[in-house]
Amino acid sequence: MSNPLVPGSLAGKNVLVTGSSRGIGADTIRYFAAAGANVVINFRNKEARAVKLADEVRALGVTAVVVGADLTDPASVQGMFDTVKAELGDLDVLVLNASGGMESGMAEDYAMVLNRDAQLSVVEHALPLLKTGSRIVFVTSHQAHFIRTTPTMPEYVPVANSKRAGEDALRAKLPEFDAASIDFVVVSGDMIEGTITATLLERANPGAISQRKESAGRLYNVGEFAAEVALAAVEPIAENHTRYVGDTSDFAAE
Secondary structure (H helix, E strand, C coil): CCCCCCCCCCCCCEEEECCCCCHHHHHHHHHHHHCCCEEEEEECCCHHHHHHHHHHHHCCCCCEEEEECCCCCHHHHHHHHHHHHHHCCCEEEEEECCCCCCCCCCCCCHHHHHHHHHHHHHHHHHHHHEEEEEEEEEEEEHHHHCCCCCCCCHHHHHHHHHHHHHHHHHHCCHHHHHHCCCEEEEEEECCCECCHHHHHHHHHCCCHHHHHHHHHCCCCEHHHHHHHHHHHCCCCCCCCCEEEECCCCCCCCC
């Protein structure tokens, strides 16, 4: 897994990635740490994986803080940022990677609570720690980003609508971010092979991933997409505050 970031380029920087004990979040942590950043690994219930990842990146000579938090619980979120302040002092990059909504046994409004309300809560709690010139990166999917103009699979509609609602709510804060000299960018990607969401979609709609792959030509894997998320934290931001990853030809622009 080659690092897209220049070695040492983030030395002394502090980065928090939500939902980073596994998958895209974990690989994003690896890229940041390899570039010299101190990292905060957030998990909801995969503590053992988070601790193992922290031990792995500490071998690179960086500080790794492991913090469990339920992002839908404001008190838990506040506790996470209290730990960040105590351990690192401030933040240079906040990656909003955690999402969900297809899990079984959750309340009917869980997707909206997690993908919109919790994202806003995390940002509000993070703002006092985000330095001048810092950056917020919101991770989403083409299926959610383009949901107003391009239908998606029925099984994914609640997640798509909630993630687009979260994106819209964060974009509404752009004037506030600008006033605080905080950058904001959305990373929108096609379906990612090997993610929990892809697995759940395939289970609910057999053949969904292969059909999308056939239409798109190829799908990014977890490591490839994580590389794009890491780059979004340092590269120039497009005028529309959106970094597209993968083919968008099947999606109609708003």
